[in-house]
Amino acid sequence: MGLDIGTTGTKASVFDEGGEIIASAYREYPLLHPRPGWLELDPEGVWGKVREAVGEAAGGASRDPVRALAISVLGEAAVPLDGNGTVLGNSIVGFDNRAAGLFERWIKGVDRAEVMRITGQPPSQMFTIVKLMWLKQNRPELFARARRFMTFGEFAQFRMGLEPRIDYSVAARTMAFDIHRKCYSESICELAGISPDLFNPAVPTGHVLGSLGAKAAGELNLPQGCLVCAGSHDQPAGALGSGVTEPRVAMNATGTVECFAVAMDGPVVNETMLTNNLACYPHAVPELYISLAFNFTGGSLFRWARDTFGEPERREAEERGMDVYDVLTEKMAQEPTDILVLPHFTMSGTPHMDPNPVGAILGLSLGTTRAEFMRAILEGISYELKLNLDILGRAGVEVDEFRAVGGGAKSDFWLQLKADMYDRPVVRLQVAEAASLGMAIVAGVALGVYDSAREAARQLVVPRETFTPDPGRAAYYEEMLARYKEIYPALKGWQESCGRPVEQKR
Secondary structure (H helix, E strand, C coil): CEEEECCCEEEEEEECCCCCEEEEEEEECCCECCCCCCCEECHHHHHHHHHHHHHHHHHHCCCCCCCEEEEEECCCCEEEECCCCCECCCEECCCCCCCHHHHHHHHCCCCHHHHHHHHCCCCCCCCHHHHHHHHHHHCHHHHHHCCEEEEHHHHHHHHCCCCCCEEHHHHHCCCCEECCCCEECHHHHHHHCCCHHHCCCEECCCCEEEECCHHHHHHHCCCCCCEEEEEEEHHHHHHHHCCCCCCCEEEEEECCCEEEEEEECCCCCCHHHHHCCCCCEECCCCCCEEEEEEECCHHHHHHHHHHHHCHHHHHHHHHHCCCHHHHHHHCCCCCCCCCEEECCCCCCCCCCCCCCCCCEEECCCCCCCHHHHHHHHHHHHHHHHHHHHHHHHHHCCCCCEEEEEEHHHHCHHHHHHHHHHHCCCEEEECCCCHHHHHHHHHHHHHHCCCCCHHHHHHHHCCEEEEECCCHHHHHHHHHHHHHHHHHHHHHHHHHHHCCCCCCCCC
16 A cells, blocks of 8 residues: 555555555545644644545455555654654644744854755755744744654554654655765754754665554554555655656656656755755665755646636537546647746745745737647746756756656646657656555565565556657757746846735735
């Protein structure tokens, strides 16, 4: 079983040894907003939904019971527990903004490059250790009672009756972990005023934590003796489940967030990575490292275009019994446009990590067609990732091939556009749930079903189609990237000259 605990829901998926899904179950839970800019998860509520999803999926595989499981998990968010294992409060999610002011004051006295060199993380208020600093300062009673802060993977292990351990990749997302020595950094913890004893010991992905006892097995509808293994952060899990097991290969996941994760054979923590907010930390595949590039607006911009401008396509999709996105792409312009869309309609991701950016659509005229406008939306999302690809290349991290997963991977049109934009082959995979499959691979290695994660990925991750770049379109997009790079600095300068953030209508 691969268990994926995310920000708004959890999915449990059971696979056979050939990588086919036998059963799966999904449960949602609410993301709480107690104050503007605050985002939290209720740990008990999350665990209840995890228990339901695991139980249902396990029940669907009762003829061939689950023998091992591993867990992929959202990063940064941690659950405060006292010495008796009682939850003391909600978990603060990574993109919660309450610690921004504290972080800015703290980081002025800290060497950013040294933090990056040790932890592989460009310093940001999103990481766990900064949230703990905020709790220490603003919730001192809670902080004084806390004996452990567990990420949701560890919290699930704890509720399964096991001695919880954090894996290297999730530990790195605390910004308190030395990615070279594979232990918590005393110097970083000292700078933050946080004891490393508040974190659980770190182990490699795949480390066997133990087996389920009768009580936990009964609650989860799993067999007694089922092995539980240390999993990984969700993006490395998805990369493993996409077959990203060698350097220079990247997963490209398209959903609400557009993201790619590239594998590296060693840590890359230079100035280019630091100034462009590109992290480097352990992969779910032993001995490899991974870097992430992402755009928070991502696929939600396409959804915005659908909801705002796509009513004719919605009606046509209903009449033809098709997905509305297929109708939208069917009617898009076939050739690249000269319209530039800056897809910062919410907080930007890498390289800027700007909580208050300005989105823009430039180059419209009375001659602009609907087909061109809609294509430009997809081009804008892809330009932002092309920008990150260009920066990674300057940092010494090369990508030769992309593995496409997520909702956007269903579209031939978009995958061909990406191949042309990136000037790299884009491979569609026969993978429905990449993160869950990645964790199932980890569990299978622990059982001895597979010799290694690499061997399992080669066996189970099956390429379906490869989209190769058109040289002429690739050259055009490379030329347009130079213009695209000018938009963010120009709009940011305009925004700052106004003296205040641009207000958005509610």
